[in-house]
Amino acid sequence: MYPLKFKKVFKVRTLLCCASALILVTGTLNAQKRHRPLKKILVFSKTAGFRHASISAGKTMFLTKSAAAGYQADTTEDGAVFTQKGLKPYKAVVFLNTTGDVLDSAEQLAFKDFIHKGGGYIGIHAATDTEYDWPWYNKLSGAYFDSHPHPQSPTFHVLDKKFLATRHLPDSLVQKEEIYNFKSVQPGLHYLISVDESTYQGGNMGKFHPISWYHNFEGAEPFILSGAIFQRPMLRLVFSS
Numbered sequence: 001m002y003p004l005k006f007k008k009v010f011k012v013r014t015l016l017c018c019a020s021a022l023i024l025v026t027g028t029l030n031a032q033k034r035h036r037p038l039k040k041i042l043v044f045s046k047t048a049g050f051r052h053a054s055i056s057a058g059k060t061m062f063l064t065k066s067a068a069a070g071y072q073a074d075t076t077e078d079g080a081v082f083t084q085k086g087l088k089p090y091k092a093v094v095f096l097n098t099t100g101d102v103l104d105s106a107e108q109l110a111f112k113d114f115i116h117k118g119g120g121y122i123g124i125h126a127a128t129d130t131e132y133d134w135p136w137y138n139k140l141s142g143a144y145f146d147s148h149p150h151p152q153s154p155t156f157h158v159l160d161k162k163f164l165a166t167r168h169l170p171d172s173l174v175q176k177e178e179i180y181n182f183k184s185v186q187p188g189l190h191y192l193i194s195v196d197e198s199t200y201q202g203g204n205m206g207k208f209h210p211i212s213w214y215h216n217f218e219g220a221e222p223f224i225l226s227g228a229i230f231q232r233p234m235l236r237l238v239f240s241s
Helices: 008-031 055-065 106-115 133-142 232-239
Strands: 039-043 069-075 092-098 120-124 144-147 154-159 172-174 182-183 190-195 209-213 223-225
Touching: 039 055, 055 069, 055 092, 092 106, 106 133, 120 133
Parallel strands: 039 069, 039 092, 092 120, 120 223
Antiparallel strands: 144 182, 154 172, 154 190, 190 209, 209 223
């Protein structure tokens, strides 16, 4: 079972990002017995700004591949799910290319409570283009989207080969990508992948430009991925689970 090839870069990016998220969740749930009820994750893709056409493909991947990885994925674009009761069934919440102000004040409080009780958070690509007026979310996600140049093929460097989602990657690789510049980058992030700004045009972060990271935050370990860095070996891991 190998994924279909997509001609458009944005579709490839989202599918690969989602595959990485699948691997992370699989690693968390790998020890469970097959006869036990599947753990659940919530894939949230509400947009209040730019909407990526690839959201549909990302949701489809989660829905079709999740059971083999040992969990059940639910998808929603309704912020009303973000209540204590609504989030209680879920092991983690995935922000899949969300943009803009997607949660009201009550929903924000419920999401904070979910994180404080040990719930997981995975942000995919435009998740950093979300909730600019909510400082807590900036701390959770680790940075905000600033801008991006047109898609190019720069050199990426893998900084941590011990992390579950990067252990099968080469030390460096060239990949066509829409590369985000970030602002309001938070301290204490553990960086996984960076991009070499000397190999493309439009970067504005200088000598060190991260595009993927995780960190410890208020009891959770948020993971952010912006880009199509996770390649075929990782997809095979997910789809053969």
